[in-house]
Amino acid sequence: MDSQQVIEPPPGFTNGETDSGAQRSYWQGVKAVSPLIPGIFPFAVIAGASAIELGLSSLAAVGLSILVFAGASQLVFIELLALSSPVMVLVATALVVNLRFSMYSAAIAPYFKHLSRGWKAFLAYQLTDQAFLLSLQRFQRDGKPAGDKWYYLGAASTLWIIWQLGSLIGIYLGRALPASWSLDFAVPLSFLALLVPALVSRGTVLAALTSGVVVLFSRHLPYNLGLITAAIAGLTVGMIWERRQK
Numbered sequence: 001m002d003s004q005q006v007i008e009p010p011p012g013f014t015n016g017e018t019d020s021g022a023q024r025s026y027w028q029g030v031k032a033v034s035p036l037i038p039g040i041f042p043f044a045v046i047a048g049a050s051a052i053e054l055g056l057s058s059l060a061a062v063g064l065s066i067l068v069f070a071g072a073s074q075l076v077f078i079e080l081l082a083l084s085s086p087v088m089v090l091v092a093t094a095l096v097v098n099l100r101f102s103m104y105s106a107a108i109a110p111y112f113k114h115l116s117r118g119w120k121a122f123l124a125y126q127l128t129d130q131a132f133l134l135s136l137q138r139f140q141r142d143g144k145p146a147g148d149k150w151y152y153l154g155a156a157s158t159l160w161i162i163w164q165l166g167s168l169i170g171i172y173l174g175r176a177l178p179a180s181w182s183l184d185f186a187v188p189l190s191f192l193a194l195l196v197p198a199l200v201s202r203g204t205v206l207a208a209l210t211s212g213v214v215v216l217f218s219r220h221l222p223y224n225l226g227l228i229t230a231a232i233a234g235l236t237v238g239m240i241w242e243r244r245q246k
């Protein structure tokens with residue numbers, strides 16, 4: 001064998017990836033997302049219990065949790081379904097609530113552009129607010145053009161497992177949970193835990209404040225359009241500020 005011959009890495013490993021490196025990155029993602037689990041788990045229980053309370057069968061509720069895998073849109077979908085809303089209204093409303101994921105995808109896509117379509121589809125299915133923000137912060141901190149898919153997968157798959165477990169508990173035990181527990185308080189806390197570490201500059205602070213003010217004044221808009229309006233307003237203010245600083 002020619003001593004100068006280069007041995008190609010196996011498929012799926014790029015940019016110097018090794019088995020040990022992939023495993024280390026994966027568990028780093030798991031560790032990073034672990035502090036958020038106490039906020040995500042009660043949210044999942046609420047989503048599962050709500051599906052049963054509003055008339056879905058256990059099988060339908062499990063299928064909804066797996067196929068949709070988006071807490072806010074699941075709750076809205078279930079409520080509209082209980083009101084016998086038309087199918088197009090159900091689908092359109094769920095899409096509106098989940099529009100923020102298109103912004104997440106656009107922001108994180110450059111780090112995964114080297115991956116195959118299969119990998120992209122697999123990672124996209126598991127995209128969540130928490131996995132997106134943790135991974136983006138990691139990628140920006142590393143300063144590398146290619147993102148670490150194993151780190152993202154560690155965070156995203158952990159959230160997927162926790163969500164499905166919580167949903168199952170809500171589906172099968174939700175009616176037995178006392179209303180006095182008020183598990184829904186954990187939902188905003190989980191997002192606050194993500195927001196505070198992300199406020200690293202004046203631009204991000206202005207974006208957060210703008211979004212907070214706009215969402216308060218637009219909370220009565222139909223189909224949860226206030227959320228999208230606030231997100232766009234915050235992004236616009238943040239981008240304008242950052243451009244003026246250059």
